[in-house]
Amino acid sequence: MGRLRVHNFTISLDGFGTGEGQAPGAPFGHAGERLHDWMFATRYWHEMVGGDEGSVGADHAFAAMHGRGIGAEIMGAGKFGPPGWQDDPGYKGAWGSNPPFHTPVFVLTHRPRPSIEMEGGTTFHFLDASPAQTLERAREAAGGLDVRLGGGVSVIRDFLAEGLVDLMHVVQIPILLGRGVRLWDGLESLEEAYAIEAVSTPSGVTHLTFTARTR
Amino acid sequence: MGRLRVHNFTISLDGFGTGEGQAPGAPFGHAGERLHDWMFATRYWHEMVGGDEGSVGADHAFAAMHGRGIGAEIMGAGKFGPPGWQDDPGYKGAWGSNPPFHTPVFVLTHRPRPSIEMEGGTTFHFLDASPAQTLERAREAAGGLDVRLGGGVSVIRDFLAEGLVDLMHVVQIPILLGRGVRLWDGLESLEEAYAIEAVSTPSGVTHLTFTARTR
Numbered sequence: 001m002g003r004l005r006v007h008n009f010t011i012s013l014d015g016f017g018t019g020e021g022q023a024p025g026a027p028f029g030h031a032g033e034r035l036h037d038w039m040f041a042t043r044y045w046h047e048m049v050g051g052d053e054g055s056v057g058a059d060h061a062f063a064a065m066h067g068r069g070i071g072a073e074i075m076g077a078g079k080f081g082p083p084g085w086q087d088d089p090g091y092k093g094a095w096g097s098n099p100p101f102h103t104p105v106f107v108l109t110h111r112p113r114p115s116i117e118m119e120g121g122t123t124f125h126f127l128d129a130s131p132a133q134t135l136e137r138a139r140e141a142a143g144g145l146d147v148r149l150g151g152g153v154s155v156i157r158d159f160l161a162e163g164l165v166d167l168m169h170v171v172q173i174p175i176l177l178g179r180g181v182r183l184w185d186g187l188e189s190l191e192e193a194y195a196i197e198a199v200s201t202p203s204g205v206t207h208l209t210f211t212a213r214t215r
Numbered sequence: 216m217g218r219l220r221v222h223n224f225t226i227s228l229d230g231f232g233t234g235e236g237q238a239p240g241a242p243f244g245h246a247g248e249r250l251h252d253w254m255f256a257t258r259y260w261h262e263m264v265g266g267d268e269g270s271v272g273a274d275h276a277f278a279a280m281h282g283r284g285i286g287a288e289i290m291g292a293g294k295f296g297p298p299g300w301q302d303d304p305g306y307k308g309a310w311g312s313n314p315p316f317h318t319p320v321f322v323l324t325h326r327p328r329p330s331i332e333m334e335g336g337t338t339f340h341f342l343d344a345s346p347a348q349t350l351e352r353a354r355e356a357a358g359g360l361d362v363r364l365g366g367g368v369s370v371i372r373d374f375l376a377e378g379l380v381d382l383m384h385v386v387q388i389p390i391l392l393g394r395g396v397r398l399w400d401g402l403e404s405l406e407e408a409y410a411i412e413a414v415s416t417p418s419g420v421t422h423l424t425f426t427a428r429t430r
Contacts, residue, residue, distance in 0.1 A: 013406075013423075014399035015230055174411040174423070178403020184229035188393025191228075196389040198421045200413040206421050208228075208389070 002139050002146040003166035004074075006156055007066040009183075010035040010171040016180035017153035024082040027094065031177050038173060038205045039063050048100065058201040062169060071145025072138040073101050076155035077109040080124070086111045093124060104141040106134055108155060131159045153181040160187055168194075168210040217354050217361040218381035219289075221371055222281040224398075225250040225386040231395035232368035239297040242309065246392050253388060253420045254278050263315065273416040277384060286360025287353040288316050291370035292324040295339070301326045308339060319356040321349055323370060346374045368396040375402055383409075383425040 011017045012035070019031030028035055039045050044063040046054035054060065077086070085091045086109060093099055093116075102121040112126040125141075127134060138147045149159055159165050170183070184190075194210040201207065226232045227250070234246030243250055254260050259278040261269035269275065292301070300306045301324060308314060308331075317336040327341040340356075342349060353362045364374055374380050385398070399405075409425040416422065 013411075014397075014402070172413075174406055174413060176399055176402050176405045178401070182229075184391055186393070187229070187391050190391045191389055196228075196419065198387075198389060198415040198419060200415040200421055204411065204413060206413045206415060 002071065002142050002144060004135060004147050004149055004159065004164055005070070006149045006151075006165060006168040006170070008039060008063055008169060008171060009151060009156060010038070010173060011183050012173060012175050012177040012180075014176045014178065015182045015184050016177040017151070017156070017183045019177050019180040022078065022083060027079075027082065029180060031180060034175060035173065038171060038203050041203065055203075057203075058199065058207070059203055059205065062171070062199075062207045065169060066148070069146050070103060070148045071142025072103050073105045073148045073150045074134055074138050074155070074159075075105060075107055075150040076152045077107060078152045079150055079155075080107045080109070086113075089113070092116055092118065098122075104138070105150075106138050106141075108134060131162045131164055135159075135164055153183050157183060157185065157187065160190065163193065165210070166212045170208040170210070172206045172208060174204050217286065217357050217359060219350060219362050219364055219374065219379055220285070221364045221366075221380060221383040221385070223254060223278055223384060223386060224366060224371060225253070225388060226398050227388060227390050227392040227395075229391045229393065230397045230399050231392040232366070232371070232398045234392050234395040237293065237298060242294075242297065244395060246395060249390055250388065253386060253418055256418065270418075272418075273414065273422070274418055274420065277386070277414075277422045280384060281363070284361050285318060285363045286357025287318050288320045288363045288365045289349055289353050289370070289374075290320060290322055290365040291367050292322060293367045294365055294370075295322045295324070304328070307331055307333065313337075319353070320365075321353050321356075323349060346377045346379055350374075350379055368398050372398060372401065375405065378408065380425070381427045383423075385423040385425070387421045387423060389419050 019029030021029040038059055041055055042060040042063045043054035043056045044060050080093050081091055098119040099122040104123050104125060107124055107126050109126050110128050112128050116124045149156060194212055197209045199207045234244030236244040253274055256270055257275040257278045258269035258271045259275050295308050296306055313334040314337040319338050319340060322339055322341050324341050325343050327343050331339045364371060409427055412424045414422045
């Protein structure tokens with residue numbers, strides 16, 4: 001059965017996965033793009049946007065795990081679009097006509113709408129369901145491949161709290177956001193369920209990988 | 216002028232420097248001794264308690280910076296003793312007759328008492344003063360050497376917030392305490408004042424060093 005995986009999920013040193021004040025044009029609020037500067041510097045990112053520059057060190061190696069063997073993604077409403085997108089019946093997500101997923105994507109929302117087929121193999125499905133139910137739907141759609149849990153913060157927290165995440169790659173960067181949404185709230189003793197590795201790299205970030213001990 | 220330094224200050228992955236429920240025999244509350252297992256495994260620690268075992272890798276190297284060139288320590292009331300020690304006029308701290316400081320130690324408390332001279336060169340002084348005033352007193356006593364800021368959590372936070380810390384070594388370990396006292400609260404953009412390095416080691420901990428950019 002396909003695993004549920006989290007990749008390239010970046011937090012500040014004080015644990016915030018997004019800043020305060022999310023809005024159109026500011027999906028991470030006051031954090032801006034700072035959470036992902038480490039990734040923008042990698043070959044992985046340059047290749048995704050059509051270039052061939054970028055570093056090929058440890059940051060690249062970690063980042064490039066993102067798409068391998070993924071057959072579906074699950075994301076929260078806050079990743080699909082800015083606050084209020086549910087009021088726009090024509091809204092089709094934050095990524096243009098050819099989103100970078102190329103698989104079925106399951107968007108958690110309390111106001112589901114009909115599925116939207118995009119260019120490049122991405123189809124957005126909308127559902128109001130529990131983490132376990134959502135994972136079951138996504139696994140069916142993934143055709144034996146793994147499912148990626150794309151965030152945002154509270155969605156990852158919810159799936160962690162229910163013990164559904166098999167592999168998680170978190171990147172901690174040396175800035176203090178001070179406010180926003182914390183990843184680790186309500187997850188006391190999470191380490192009991194995972195083998196955790198920490199690897200800091202010359203760019204200054206620390207890659208934390210969580211591998212479920214048993215499932 | 217002597218620098219103000221923090222060493223071996225350990226936090227959980229979710230940022231807690233101490234757990235909930237501090238009491239006699241449980242100075243770190245529900246965290247128990249887990250925050251410092253990384254240190255107990257080092258040669259540095261074994262030597263301090265009179266042995267000659269322990270690892271001599273990166274964890275030892277970081278830990279052993281603790282005492283070099285230190286002429287005084289500043290600590291909070293919560294490190295000096297468990298809640299309520301102020302009501303015991305004969306209380307002399309949590310370390311027995313020969314405390315491991317061997318310098319003047321300035322204890323911040325709202326209820327100062329006369330200084331206590333201990334064996335081995337440690338003298339406890341008690342004062343109710345601002346961080347800047349306390350640092351001035353400690354620097355005078357340190358005789359040109361550096362001053363160590365010994366914690367607990369809220370004391371370090373207060374001195375950081377006032378821009379008084381020159382060098383800080385924080386150790387992050389892969390456990391989630393879930394509750395307690397957070398180190399990073401109220402320190403948004405702290406990275407602007409420090410060059411920050413992160414070094415993860417095979418024991419699974421990550422050493423974060425903060426070096427003040429200018430002073």
